[in-house]
Amino acid sequence: GQQVMQIPQYQHVQEGEDFTTYCNSSTTLSNIQWYKQRPGGHPVFLIQLVKSGEVKKQKRLTFQFGEAKKNSSLHITATQTTDVGTYFCAGLSNYQLIWGAGTKLIIKP
């Protein structure tokens, strides 16, 4: 079946270091969405990418959608403690939203 693989599962960083999570789809996606879930909370929509090669920025967050519309990445520059949580991608393919397993961002004390 259709899958969206998301890596890594966890990433430990020192505060101030960068963080990146990647999603790869087995099929071409109509769009890709990114969500953030804080510990103990619920997922919150961050952004949606639709166009091939699209790049969008939200302050320290940069989102990319690959040229073939099969992969995407989220990069956070200079992480802060408020960035802690799990980041999910969700790709739309054949009218079905397929979720990645999430990458948990952990800030080392």
Added chain:
Amino acid sequence: NAGVMQNPRHLVRRRGQEARLRCSPMKGHSHVYWYRQLPEEGLKFMVYLQKENIIDESGMPKERFSAEFPKEGPSILRIQQVVRGDSAAYFCASSNTGTSVSYNEQFFGPGTRLTVL
């Protein structure tokens, strides 16, 4: 402008009992999605409903689980004869457009934490 409401927030059931989870979508939203999340794991899609119709139930177990979204009232996820493995957080999300439309941001409720003793 109330968001997605879910109740109860916490539910404790003994093995063999029924669990009934409710979700009221955001005002104006007619598309509802249910997800299950085990501790330290990702979201697992269960079912997608539009008013009075099940659009996609490919993620829902064939037995003991059912979902509905009546014309009036909240969407209900029903789990019959619960087992310990059903313990999880169940999230509901709603959108004002379905997945046939290119833009379909989902708004999540706070979730129901189900514990089966």
